[in-house]
Amino acid sequence: MIFEQLSGNLIQGLVLGAVYGMATMGLSLIFGVLKVVNVGHGACIMVGAYTALFMFKQFGLSPLFAVPVAMIIGMTLGLIFYYSAIRRLLKGPELATLLATFSFGVILEETIKQLFTSEVVGYNWDLPKFDIGITVLSLSKILAAVGSILVALLLYLWFNKTRAGMAMRSVVEDDDGARVCGVNVDWEYALSFSLGIGLTVTSGVLLTMFIPVGINPYMGGPYTLKAFVIAVLGGLASPYGAFFGGVVFGLVENGSYTLFAMIPGVEPFAMTRFFSFVMLLVILLIRPTGILKAK
Amino acid sequence: MKNTEKYLPVIPVLVAYAALLAYGVLIPGKWQIASQLAFYCALGQAFNLFMGMTGYVDFGYVAFLGVGSYGMALPIYHLSDKGLGLWLIVIGIFLAAVFSFILSLAVGAVALRLRGAYFAIATIGVNEGFRFLIEGARIWNGSEGLLFFLHMRTAFGKQTATAISNYWADGMVFAVAIVAAIMTLIYMRNKVGYALTALREDEDAAKVMGINVTKYKITAFITSAVLAGILGATAWSLKYSYVYPSDVFEIHYTVEAIINVLLGGAGTLLGPLVGGIIYGVSKYFLAIILPGFQLLIFAPVIIAIIVLFPEGTVGMLKKKVIGTPLEKYII
Amino acid sequence: MSLLRCENVTKRFGGLVAVDDVTFEIKHGEIMAIVGPNGAGKTTMFNLINGVFPADEGKIWFEDMDVTDFPAYKRAHLGMGRTFQIPRPFSSATVQENIAIGAMFGASGSETSTDMAMEMADHYIDLIGLKEHRDKPAGGLTPIEKKLVEIARALAMKPKLLLMDEAMAGMNPKDIDEMVVFIKHIRDTEGIAIVAMVEHIMRAVAGLAERVIVMHQGALLVDEPTQKALTDPRVIEVYLGKPPEDEHA
Known part of the structure; x- marks a missing residue:
């Protein structure tokens, strides 16, 4: 009975983990290329969630259509923010970019609050559900996971098979070296930042396909925390590390939820969130450069 | 520099707080706004002691105010009928300091071994993590929080309880602000301050100079946290007679702390005071003109300051007064 | 030995x-x-x-x-004292403070008060001949002056x-x-x-x-x-x- 419940939850965790992984790739991309930590990460996810919600409620469009729209919105926001602030702060102390991305998140939250109020909302995308014996998986969850894997794959191909992708990778390795080889490093920075925010906003759409409720302007906080746990699991600067970190985190999160639920007098939902904070500290304590990293 | 000369900058700080206090006491109906401004100044002074002096950002700073407010709430809630009288407040302040000390030591021991970005990442979940621990494990009444309005009356009597909430609590906020400012100046004028300046500028070079950077970072972190804990105990618990985990771990207080420090000038003594007053006054008027828009206006202001005036108001003033007699007073 | x-x-x-x-x-x-x-x-x-x-x-x-x-x-x-290839003085601190930091935390740091460190710094400022820059932030010096400040800072560590x-x-x-x-x-x-x-x-x-x-x-x-x-x-x-x-x- 308990084993069945646990394995059912772990399957859910695996599917959710793929989405988590994709939701962290943008964070890792930005850190890898620019060495900037996007503290407003969760707020970008929130913008994606509202994109899906708005298109669904206003035009009756399936969240799948929200994916490209979210990418465009995210990339635009990223470009604007890069050129108005980040670019001038890259040479300054770390404090500057940390505070700037943090404020960027607050701006997104407060803007959405003004546009949509701070009411907690959700949408209901009625797709068939599959009962696989130990758990029930809806088609929308499967689509979210497949979509995440696809995006991750596309990013991989882009990095490894296209000129533009390779130029960006050269900046990750050594920005001075890339500069000498004729790579326009400033443009690579802008592009990476914009792509990173684009990916993150897109992941917000995919996340609502998994969890279509609880959407509100301040929903991003827990996702920022989770994303950092995932990112440090995968080594912070590696988008693929982040993807696999996401899968691991999805499993751990759902597994620990099941276990906490068995302890009497404990709120499993809140404890799971506390647990992700403890995980973050423990990983940083043991190995700040990432546990899943090969080297 | 002679010792007396070293500590001259305390004069403008004391004058400013005295003026703010006089404004609240002497002009009828202004006590609340004066004490609210003092809260922002105290929050900034305490936060600056760590962020301003080390260049590290603690995004979970509000957690220290949060555990501090529990430190005050718990003895009042549980011991109100024991006839301890005003000793309860002393116990509360002591517990607030102990709680924030323990939390900051635990977080600092892990996070302060890490550099800039990793430190910030480690702190980002502290407030939420602690809130969910209290709610999840149902510690200290869990998500229902502690409501101790009646306990205050039992413990201190109706009149005293009202006076504590309306005046004493605010008075203690002034005290925290002044103590935090004096601590900052003492640090600045001693080895701690020079060590912090060095590590803020270049941590590797500081190590090579013989500076045990972890020790000094933890010193600043704990001092700043304990002041925050006492601030939470007085400005929240004593003043409002309740503590809800969803309120006292609310991240926007961290945002306010950052704004206060940046507006005034990170790492300066007068900065948080000036920043707290600018922020408090503009927030007050914004609440009248554009209710609900405060954060939407202040967040871009943070970015604008970082990009355009990273030294803040006092930082710029400091440069202006070099070579004038004022030089000795403004740091 | x-x-x-x-x-x-x-x-x-x-x-x-x-x-x-x-x-x-x-x-x-x-x-x-x-x-x-x-x-x-x-x-x-x-x-x-x-x-x-x-x-x-x-x-x-x-x-x-x-x-x-x-x-x-x-x-x-x-x-052990050290200077860097590209000088790394503490930019916002003055020349005197930079050198004093060396004295405060170096080999004899535990017996050196901040006031003593400032006096020692003055001695080394004379040695490197940067008296007129004593109270200026080190970040504003020329590269060679920065190098000298760095050497003085290392020497002050004794x-x-x-x-x-x-x-x-x-x-x-x-x-x-x-x-x-x-x-x-x-x-x-x-x-x-x-x-x-x-x-x-x-x-x-x-x-x-x-x-x-x-x-x-x-x-x-x-x-x-x-x-x-x-x-x-x-x-x-x-x-x-x-x-x-x-x-x-």
Whole structure:
């Protein structure tokens, strides 16, 4: 009975983990290329969630259509923010970019609050559900996971098979070296930042396909925390590390939820969130450069 | 520099707080706004002691105010009928300091071994993590929080309880602000301050100079946290007679702390005071003109300051007064 | 008794062996130069000596104390001072404060109050001749002035060993000669051993060092008195490549 419940939850965790992984790739991309930590990460996810919600409620469009729209919105926001602030702060102390991305998140939250109020909302995308014996998986969850894997794959191909992708990778390795080889490093920075925010906003759409409720302007906080746990699991600067970190985190999160639920007098939902904070500290304590990293 | 000369900058700080206090006491109906401004100044002074002096950002700073407010709430809630009288407040302040000390030591021991970005990442979940621990494990009444309005009356009597909430609590906020400012100046004028300046500028070079950077970072972190804990105990618990985990771990207080420090000038003594007053006054008027828009206006202001005036108001003033007699007073 | 002894010290970065099984000694009050082309492992060697990062293998002894596992700040307390290739003064602090920080936290730091440190700083400011800049933030100085402030800051630490990373890079011959005189003066008055790292200014090496260590691709190639080292065919090979006849051989 308990084993069945646990394995059912772990399957859910695996599917959710793929989405988590994709939701962290943008964070890792930005850190890898620019060495900037996007503290407003969760707020970008929130913008994606509202994109899906708005298109669904206003035009009756399936969240799948929200994916490209979210990418465009995210990339635009990223470009604007890069050129108005980040670019001038890259040479300054770390404090500057940390505070700037943090404020960027607050701006997104407060803007959405003004546009949509701070009411907690959700949408209901009625797709068939599959009962696989130990758990029930809806088609929308499967689509979210497949979509995440696809995006991750596309990013991989882009990095490894296209000129533009390779130029960006050269900046990750050594920005001075890339500069000498004729790579326009400033443009690579802008592009990476914009792509990173684009990916993150897109992941917000995919996340609502998994969890279509609880959407509100301040929903991003827990996702920022989770994303950092995932990112440090995968080594912070590696988008693929982040993807696999996401899968691991999805499993751990759902597994620990099941276990906490068995302890009497404990709120499993809140404890799971506390647990992700403890995980973050423990990983940083043991190995700040990432546990899943090969080297 | 002679010792007396070293500590001259305390004069403008004391004058400013005295003026703010006089404004609240002497002009009828202004006590609340004066004490609210003092809260922002105290929050900034305490936060600056760590962020301003080390260049590290603690995004979970509000957690220290949060555990501090529990430190005050718990003895009042549980011991109100024991006839301890005003000793309860002393116990509360002591517990607030102990709680924030323990939390900051635990977080600092892990996070302060890490550099800039990793430190910030480690702190980002502290407030939420602690809130969910209290709610999840149902510690200290869990998500229902502690409501101790009646306990205050039992413990201190109706009149005293009202006076504590309306005046004493605010008075203690002034005290925290002044103590935090004096601590900052003492640090600045001693080895701690020079060590912090060095590590803020270049941590590797500081190590090579013989500076045990972890020790000094933890010193600043704990001092700043304990002041925050006492601030939470007085400005929240004593003043409002309740503590809800969803309120006292609310991240926007961290945002306010950052704004206060940046507006005034990170790492300066007068900065948080000036920043707290600018922020408090503009927030007050914004609440009248554009209710609900405060954060939407202040967040871009943070970015604008970082990009355009990273030294803040006092930082710029400091440069202006070099070579004038004022030089000795403004740091 | 030697002042510093490195025994079979090795450091790897990933697959690259930056310092490869290096062994040497430095005596009290000696001036030694570490020479080698770019990428020879000189800076890594410095970082290993003063503990910026730990060695993968080997031991480091300072006055017969095993300091292999000591963090940088503890080695500074024992008497190691250091300057950087690109000067790294604490920009927002004044020249006087920069130097005083060295005095406050260096080898005699525990007995030095902040006031004493400021007085000591004034002494070193006179020594480097930057009196008029005493109260200016160090960030606003010229590169050569920054370099001097850094040297003064390291001297104020009262070290027994001073590691100077490319102290003369980018200077013209006249400045180099002055710097050589200045470094020798420091050694004679303060009695400290000096290890100067030099990429390829042989003029400076010849005038300054009593002994030369040549590094090449992470390994120690030559450890000889200066004149002998500079004429050693292996050293010439490192800098100029093999003579043509060898290629045919």
